[in-house]
Amino acid sequence: MSQTVDRALSILPLLAQGPADLGQVAERLGVHKSTALRLLRTLHEHGLVHRQQDQRYRLGARLFALAQEAVENLDVRDIAHPYLAALNERTGHTVHLAVYEEGEVVYIDKVESRYPVRMYSRIGKPVAITVAAVAKLLLADLPEPERRAVAARLDYPPYTPRSTPNAAAFLKELATVREQGWATDLGGHEESINCVGAPIRGADGRVVAAMSVSAPNVVVTAEELLALLPQVRSTAEAISREYSGSPAVSDAKDVKDSA
Amino acid sequence: MSQTVDRALSILPLLAQGPADLGQVAERLGVHKSTALRLLRTLHEHGLVHRQQDQRYRLGARLFALAQEAVENLDVRDIAHPYLAALNERTGHTVHLAVYEEGEVVYIDKVESRYPVRMYSRIGKPVAITVAAVAKLLLADLPEPERRAVAARLDYPPYTPRSTPNAAAFLKELATVREQGWATDLGGHEESINCVGAPIRGADGRVVAAMSVSAPNVVVTAEELLALLPQVRSTAEAISREYSGSPAVSDAKDVKDSA
DNA sequence: AATGAGCGTTGCACATCCCGCAACGCCCCG
DNA sequence: CGGGGCGTTGCGGGATGTGCAACGCTCATT
Known part of the structure; x- marks a missing residue:
């Protein structure tokens, strides 16, 4: 329904399969690198995505924390x-x-x-x-x-x-x-x-x-x-x-x- | 960085504290109900948000599945x-x-x-x-x-x-x-x-x-x-x-x- | 049964915000 | 020293998200 959010969320299952760099994310999303970058940045600010030192992205701790908190409540x-x-x-x-x-x-x-x-x-x-x-x-x-x-x-x-x-x-x-x-x-x-x-x-x-x-x-x-x-x-x-x-x-x- | 995604993601920690209805989400996000609705719908399509039968929203199974898959990989x-x-x-x-x-x-x-x-x-x-x-x-x-x-x-x-x-x-x-x-x-x-x-x-x-x-x-x-x-x-x-x-x-x- | 409040939902016009492009900086390798 | 790959930035055009107002529904009240 919301294109931007839709694309951003599509990144998550993609990263769940393993770390990926910017180019891979952009390609598999079918968008320009700069677009993927902005989406990843937003996800990163919310802690859903983590950047490891080889610059690649993977799912972040916040995701686990959210899941855990949700279960507790x-x-x-x-x-x-x-x-x-x-x-x-x-x-x-x-x-x-x-x-x-x-x-x-x-x-x-x-x-x-x-x-x-x-x-x-x-x-x-x-x-x-x-x-x-x-x-x-x-x-x-x-x-x-x-x-x-x-x-x-x-x-x-x-x-x-x-x-x-x-x-x-x-x-x-x-x-x-x-x-x-x-x-x-x-x-x-x-x-x-x-x-x-x-x-x-x-x-x-x-x-x-x-x-x-x-x-x-x-x-x-x-x-x-x-x-x-x-x-x-x-x-x-x-x-x-x-x-x-x-x-x-x-x-x-x-x-x-x-x- | 991306306003739409930013707002959408802000919903998640909010729901982690417990189920909430559309009005509450819109209010705590500071946006119009229709906006909140569209965001929630998108989150819902991705399974990150689940709608229980009293119509209220809470975090969905996909979140747990993602966290689990990420850990496994x-x-x-x-x-x-x-x-x-x-x-x-x-x-x-x-x-x-x-x-x-x-x-x-x-x-x-x-x-x-x-x-x-x-x-x-x-x-x-x-x-x-x-x-x-x-x-x-x-x-x-x-x-x-x-x-x-x-x-x-x-x-x-x-x-x-x-x-x-x-x-x-x-x-x-x-x-x-x-x-x-x-x-x-x-x-x-x-x-x-x-x-x-x-x-x-x-x-x-x-x-x-x-x-x-x-x-x-x-x-x-x-x-x-x-x-x-x-x-x-x-x-x-x-x-x-x-x-x-x-x-x-x-x-x-x-x-x-x-x- | 009728009424009204509360909530989720819809269509629309406006302008905001996102998109892709192209260019830049950086690092690594030849 | 030069080239290729990658992440990053600024910018204009326009698609896309936004808020408004109105609708329909359910439920509680009279």
Whole structure:
């Protein structure tokens, strides 16, 4: 839309492939050298482009700083909430959002079930890390040594007969979760409560959060809950796309409002 | 230098602080809404800016992709080599550059000593990981669980009486190295050879490579070699600045050519 | 249901600001 | 000493970005 800016921005992907000198930039842009020079200068003043001592240009530190700052100021909750609310609206069940932080998994958002029977959980409360679906999803994505370290340091309380009994079983479960891209908790925390969850990923593919749908089996059976898995996964994927600022716009309403 | 581009780029740091709508962007830029709209559109087309469903703008995925691609295509060797050569020129000793990769530390560049007595090493050759200064620097920066995992899995060959004897001693040494920001190998690999090394860091502060100066003590004593530490460190810092695309230009010649 | 405010969007005429040209300075190499 | 390559500068013409005003839309209010 704006020719000048358009040209200037076209320089960035060009430089991402490796350093280039003025002539190369001008040529690949299809403009005169003096034009390329002025654009590069402007980019340079903003720190997006760096000049190394052989005079060639490459991407500058500011770019990394910007990306980092943007990530830090990104709140998964803000972005996820409407999707969680929509899913709750559609299914009627409790929806959770959780993140991993320094050895703990914590709920950061929750949309309550419409049904009178509710499960006990609270935003900010550490999750039952050895059994919860969201915990499995978040831990499954940790680098292998850290995953082992965490698994080894945990206690494995036998909440129910179906609770994860020990580190070995937990690591095996995490491998499965990692493989299949979703997780469940079928009565592992409280006998009568089941969950299905899916991961939310950032632009780099790392899992930044996890969401789950929970329901007591007096309301729906485990099978019925599992039938919701596609919806849970597509919601998580929609949140991932939006969170990572994906250019694929794929109208969010499709996921949020449709059946 | 170019007004249009200048304005467009000024939007980025603004959005890095958090999402903003058209009005806010126009106001903080000091331009008419329609102008801001055109700039944002251009940024949007290039994927640098993303529009979330509440219509507000925030930084887009392309920014992260660019930063990532730039980092991947950045070759430490290209950037470091002139600095290594200059340091070799000044000291006369062998200079090494090494990186950590999947459990191994490998030499990726080397500038040979001017002296007839040379130490045996080869580019691409895995480093004696338990004793070399560069290995200590690289491992010291790993996240704690991975560091422990690597230390536990290593063998500790007694090359000399001064070699690192076991994992416990190694981890203790790594802690020291991490603390002081430099490392040595005083006869730990070959009786007569000493090294001093310093880390090279990327934009995010993580150690991306390590360099060292090595000399047999028939040429210089360990004390004389240690006296070079300031030069080694400032060279490593200069490389770090350049590698991370630091806007602080701080003329590289000062480090490369001066005494 | 009607009204109005707030916001994003559009078309247009003006003049600003960017473009390409050509010439210059510099460094390196023959 | 002379030539070629590269980055840099000043300048006039004109394409291009700019601000204005008006429109349409959504949403909250009456």
